[in-house]
Amino acid sequence: MVCDLNVERARKIAEKYGAPRAVTDWKEVAADETIDxxxxxxxxxxxxxxxxxxxxxxxxxxxxxxxxxTVAECEQIIAAAKKAGVKLMVAFHNRWSPPFHEAHRLVETGEVGQPRFVYYRLSNTTFVPTKMLAWAEKSSVLWFLGSHAIDMTCWLLGEYPNRVYSVSRREVLKRKGVDTPDFYQSTLEFPSGAVASIENVWLLQESAPSVVDVKCELIGTAASIYIDTTSNRALEIQRAEKVQYGDIIGSPFIHGKQVGFQVEAMRHFADCVVYDREPLIPGEVGLEVTRVACAIEESAKTGKPVEIER
Ligand SMILES: NC(=O)c1ccc[n+]([C@@H]2O[C@H](COP(=O)([O-])OP(=O)(O)OC[C@H]3O[C@@H](n4cnc5c(N)ncnc54)[C@H](O)[C@@H]3O)[C@@H](O)[C@H]2O)c1
Incomplete structure (x- = not known):
């Protein structure tokens, strides 16, 4: 069943994926006993x-x-899932992305030594806040992209930060008529002494070869790892008006079947349901990421570092 407030959109997606019903009220989904x-x-x-x-x-x-x-809302969702005895997974699908998965494996095996520094850039062109998302003013680049960056950084380091400092500006997009922050530049300090620098910008030019820019550096005492899933140029399509880097690892279609790390994350959830396993990314991870994002927001607002207590 597909549910969307916009019935046309629900119908279109239901038709595309062969879902028997398209509805506008999520309570109809909740009430349908055939849905697991x-x-x-x-x-x-x-x-x-x-x-x-x-x-x-x-x-x-x-x-x-x-x-x-908000932290309180995350807690409500986790409590509801616990009370009902259902599985809860947060779709941080980058954990299935091959280079990030390999970086994490190299940390786990000790080949990176002690991780000391992470740089993580996850940014979009202005297409996302000005054309793609009708609700950009009610969210931000921090929630939309920063949440991924926080999750991945903490997963790679194996810990959550206890102190953050962030700087943000709300000028350029506001002038374009979308009142949302242009960027967040955040410094995260971790209990082990590791430090991360996270950059999330919603101002990239729409002529960029990809709508998303992903860069990561993980510097350890025994190895340094550099990830660039945006401009690795494994697939470059040069058209008269624009050069584009095609999607090769996210969710490309191969001989009619959709594959890639975004699909793998959903497949993992489906497997957990079918085989009664615990999802790799439970609600508690989503809660910790939101706790960090809230501290980043507060720091950007006050101009002061924020200590995170757990
Ligand atoms: N995992 C990822 O990397 C990834 C990528 C894109 C978006 N997202 C996330 O997915 C979510 C949706 O993003 P999107 O880009 O698809 O946004 P979107 O605006 O394209 O789609 C959201 C849809 O929700 C519908 N909707 C809103 N309130 C509703 C309600 N009460 N009942 C039923 N339908 C309702 C809207 O009509 C809209 O069609 C966001 O949380 C976003 O951060 C995740």
Whole structure:
């Protein structure tokens, strides 16, 4: 069943994927006894009511990132899933991305030595806040992209930060008529002494060869790892008007079948439901990421570092 407030959109997607019903009220999904699992993919700030309602109806739950945009809401979703005894996974799909998975493996095996520094850039062209997302003003580049960056950085380091400092500006996009921050530049300090620098910008030129720019450096005492999934040029398409880097690892179609790390994450959730396994990314991860993002927001607002207590 596909549910969307926009019935046309629901119908189109239902038709494309062969779903028998398209509805506009999520409560119809919750009430349908033939449905075992639900993916909640409403805008960032609109996950909680639906996720709590769906979990309470006994359905297994996959929630898009960020789990929710306040710590209290994350706690509500986790509590509802626990009470109903259903699985809860947050869709931080980059953990299935081959280079990031390999970097994590190299940390786990000790080949990186002691990780000391992470640089993580995850940015979009202005297409995303000005044309793609109708709700950019009600969210931000921090929630939309920063949540991925925080999750990946903490996963690579194997710990969560206890102190953050962030700088943000709200000027250029506001002048373009979308009142949302242009960027966040955040410094995260970790209990081990490791430090991360996270950069999330929504100002890249629309002529860029990819709508998303991903760069990561992981510097350890025994090895340094450099990741660039955007401009690795494994596939470069040169057209008269624009050069584009095609999607080769996210969700490309190979001989009619959709593959890639974004699909793998959903397959993992489906496997967990079918084979009764625990998802690799439980709700608690979503909660910690939101805790860090809230501290980053507070730091950017006050201009002061914020200590994170757990
Ligand atoms: N995993 C990823 O990398 C990734 C990528 C893109 C988006 N997302 C996340 O997915 C979520 C959706 O993003 P999007 O880009 O698809 O946004 P979108 O605006 O394209 O789609 C959201 C849809 O939700 C519908 N909606 C809103 N409130 C609803 C309600 N109460 N009941 C039913 N439908 C409702 C809207 O009509 C809209 O069609 C966001 O949380 C976003 O951060 C994740």
């Amino acid at each position: 699992a639900v993916s909640v993919a409403t805008p960032d700030f609109a996950h909680t009511e639906i996720a709590v309602g769906i979990a309470s109806a006994g359905k297994q739950l996959l929630v898009e990132k960020p789990l929710a945009t």
